Amino acid sequence: MDHDSGFPLVNSLVISSNGLAHQTGVPFDRRRAPAAMAEFLQFTFSGLTVGAVYALVAVGFTLIYNASDVVNFAQGEFVMLGGMVTVFLGYAGVPVPLAAVLAVLITTAVGLALYRLGIAPAREASAVTLIIITIGASIFLRGVAEIIFDKRFHSLPALFGSDPIRIGGASILPQTVVVLASALLIVCLLWAFIDRTLYGKAVIATSANRMAATLVGINTRTIVGACFAISAAIGAIAGVLVTPITLTSYNVGTLLALKGYAAVMLGGIGSAIGAVVGGVLLGLFEAFAAGYLSASYKDAVAFVVILAVLFAMPQGLFGKTTVERV
Amino acid sequence: MLQKITIAAALIGFAVSVTGGSAAAQVKVGAVLSASGPASFLGDPERKTLDMYVEDINSKGGINGQKLQLVIYDDGGDANAARTFATRLVEEDKIVAMVGGTTTGTTLAMIPVFEDAQVPFISLAGAVQIIEPVRKWVFKTPHTDRMACEKIFDDLKRRKLTTVALISGTDAFGKSMRDQCVAVAPKAGITIAHEESYGPGDSDMTPQLTKIKATAGIQAVVCAGFSQAPAIVTRNYRQLGIEYPLYQSHGVASKQFISLAGAAANGVRLPAAALLVASKLPESDRQKSVVVGYQTMFETKTGQPVSTFGGHAYDGLMILVDAAKRAGSFDSGKLRDEIERTHNYVGTGGVVNMSPSDHLGLDLSAFRLLEIKDGDWTMIPDSPS
Numbered sequence: 001m002d003h004d005s006g007f008p009l010v011n012s013l014v015i016s017s018n019g020l021a022h023q024t025g026v027p028f029d030r031r032r033a034p035a036a037m038a039e040f041l042q043f044t045f046s047g048l049t050v051g052a053v054y055a056l057v058a059v060g061f062t063l064i065y066n067a068s069d070v071v072n073f074a075q076g077e078f079v080m081l082g083g084m085v086t087v088f089l090g091y092a093g094v095p096v097p098l099a100a101v102l103a104v105l106i107t108t109a110v111g112l113a114l115y116r117l118g119i120a121p122a123r124e125a126s127a128v129t130l131i132i133i134t135i136g137a138s139i140f141l142r143g144v145a146e147i148i149f150d151k152r153f154h155s156l157p158a159l160f161g162s163d164p165i166r167i168g169g170a171s172i173l174p175q176t177v178v179v180l181a182s183a184l185l186i187v188c189l190l191w192a193f194i195d196r197t198l199y200g201k202a203v204i205a206t207s208a209n210r211m212a213a214t215l216v217g218i219n220t221r222t223i224v225g226a227c228f229a230i231s232a233a234i235g236a237i238a239g240v241l242v243t244p245i246t247l248t249s250y251n252v253g254t255l256l257a258l259k260g261y262a263a264v265m266l267g268g269i270g271s272a273i274g275a276v277v278g279g280v281l282l283g284l285f286e287a288f289a290a291g292y293l294s295a296s297y298k299d300a301v302a303f304v305v306i307l308a309v310l311f312a313m314p315q316g317l318f319g320k321t322t323v324e325r326v
Numbered sequence: 327m328l329q330k331i332t333i334a335a336a337l338i339g340f341a342v343s344v345t346g347g348s349a350a351a352q353v354k355v356g357a358v359l360s361a362s363g364p365a366s367f368l369g370d371p372e373r374k375t376l377d378m379y380v381e382d383i384n385s386k387g388g389i390n391g392q393k394l395q396l397v398i399y400d401d402g403g404d405a406n407a408a409r410t411f412a413t414r415l416v417e418e419d420k421i422v423a424m425v426g427g428t429t430t431g432t433t434l435a436m437i438p439v440f441e442d443a444q445v446p447f448i449s450l451a452g453a454v455q456i457i458e459p460v461r462k463w464v465f466k467t468p469h470t471d472r473m474a475c476e477k478i479f480d481d482l483k484r485r486k487l488t489t490v491a492l493i494s495g496t497d498a499f500g501k502s503m504r505d506q507c508v509a510v511a512p513k514a515g516i517t518i519a520h521e522e523s524y525g526p527g528d529s530d531m532t533p534q535l536t537k538i539k540a541t542a543g544i545q546a547v548v549c550a551g552f553s554q555a556p557a558i559v560t561r562n563y564r565q566l567g568i569e570y571p572l573y574q575s576h577g578v579a580s581k582q583f584i585s586l587a588g589a590a591a592n593g594v595r596l597p598a599a600a601l602l603v604a605s606k607l608p609e610s611d612r613q614k615s616v617v618v619g620y621q622t623m624f625e626t627k628t629g630q631p632v633s634t635f636g637g638h639a640y641d642g643l644m645i646l647v648d649a650a651k652r653a654g655s656f657d658s659g660k661l662r663d664e665i666e667r668t669h670n671y672v673g674t675g676g677v678v679n680m681s682p683s684d685h686l687g688l689d690l691s692a693f694r695l696l697e698i699k700d701g702d703w704t705m706i707p708d709s710p711s
Contacts, residue, residue, distance in 0.1 A: 035540065039537075039540060042533070042536045042566070043533050043536065045532070046533050046536075049532075050529060050530045053529060151366050151367055153557075153582065153586060154586075155585070155588070162561070162565075162588065162589075162590075164565045166567075171565050171566060171567070242529075245529060245530070246529035246558075247529075247554045247557065247586055249554070251364075252527075287533050288533075290533040291533035291534075291536065291537065294523075295524055295525075295531075296496065299525065
């Protein structure tokens, strides 16, 4: 009987607090404007959250493409490995920070192995053949992960806890900020590496003309191999950082690679800053489509926008026009 | 994928042909399960359950003096493969009955095969379409999503909350449960004032939840989905600071949901089978001994936590075994009639009373309403006292 009398009281409280909160439904009401602003801000934060993930995945594509003209479709699997290896080392009793470092090292080794065993033996083949090899590698890595790990979803603790930061009636997770900052940091480091070091120059040379690069004494095999290793490391770092937001399982790589690739196309393939901008924009398109239209159309809307951009700017937002050498 | 299935099928076929010759007195029971692939979290415990209980039954002398032989094929979640294996079970293996069909998709693909061959088929999949309309040879053990909706709505009414928002996944499970909830809402006196959806692979649902938050008059939110996405919905729900009660479906009734959603899961309510709270059931509960027995057996044999999905396979096999005992033979026609006469069978999913018009035989008491508190399930009593 105590319960019976208790329920209506509690509920009437809930209802009245709702009523207060939602008396702002009239269009152009004075109080409606801040509410609409808060919604807009929340959609933006959502877009940043998703976009940060895409951006970090997209950056991983850039280096390998720059060095070898190969779009590495196993990039999503590097992301998956980063997250999954960290999770399972954690289960085995390794402290999470150490597990994350080990996961990045292991994934880097996998990236090197992909180059040595998959790409290098077929280096005379065309870029399309190499891309197909990376697709095969991605299916292989997914299958191995399914057997070594398991088929469940897993999570990792966020770096700065999961208490949201509230700004102007909207909220954002600290981990989103971490992911965005990391994406920018990685882009800066990549830029410094490519533009300011001799190895970076060698990457550009290898990309421009492999034969000429060999003639001036660049070991192009080492350069391309190193690019696979670094890309794998970037992917693994992405995996460790995005897992607290997206959760991870053996098959998350496919979708991440697809969205990351769309971000790369939007930003302009080969441009690191373009990858980040493309990723964040893609995330924002999706969030606004879900917020202002319908969640059912968000992927469609995002891809229509990408198509429109590519019609106007076939090289993407930051891509360089390339001249085909005959 | 195809290669993997072919190899698996070849291996199983080989095993069958090796053991088949030496054991003439065995009765073959078929099972097509999605033990690998995307639905493997369902099919894997089902397979382990069938394996361990058939072995257990045989070690105790079998049924009616005959030993059971389990013929399992793995369809990898592919409906086409499931249908091929179903045909093989009927034509080559000559099974007497089938316990299997992990997903609604594979089950629906296999139904015509067993209807044509007149072989009893106890499905382990969720959707209500499997038993509605009633098909002569088809039965199923898991609760339906319609029951989940009704159970949630019952609790909402008890709390005097009548206006809800619904957010559902765009996968088969989410769509089906959404349709059922929308269908039963008027009868239950519940108004679904706002609907949202999400893709099964989405990693942020705050836009949809922001819209729900901005809709006037909402008193509670129901999320229809399974796998990891409902955990993200729950996290985003708390991130936005929405304060209405949140209901999840039986699709997330596993400890994995609690570990993925973390502290955000606190206060979430959901309908689930008694198996999930086996140790918390009062001694007077009819299901207590069955669910504790199954849990102990599964966890000691596999070393993995028990899931309701394996429980569905246990129920299917035991309903079949009971029917065979009553029939005194393994004639497919007699088996079917006895399965349909299943009465007061106490299983992991609830108390089953089948009839010619009800090939599931569960009522709402089969679902327990749970609330998550501090990382564990607590039971909400059915009627306020």
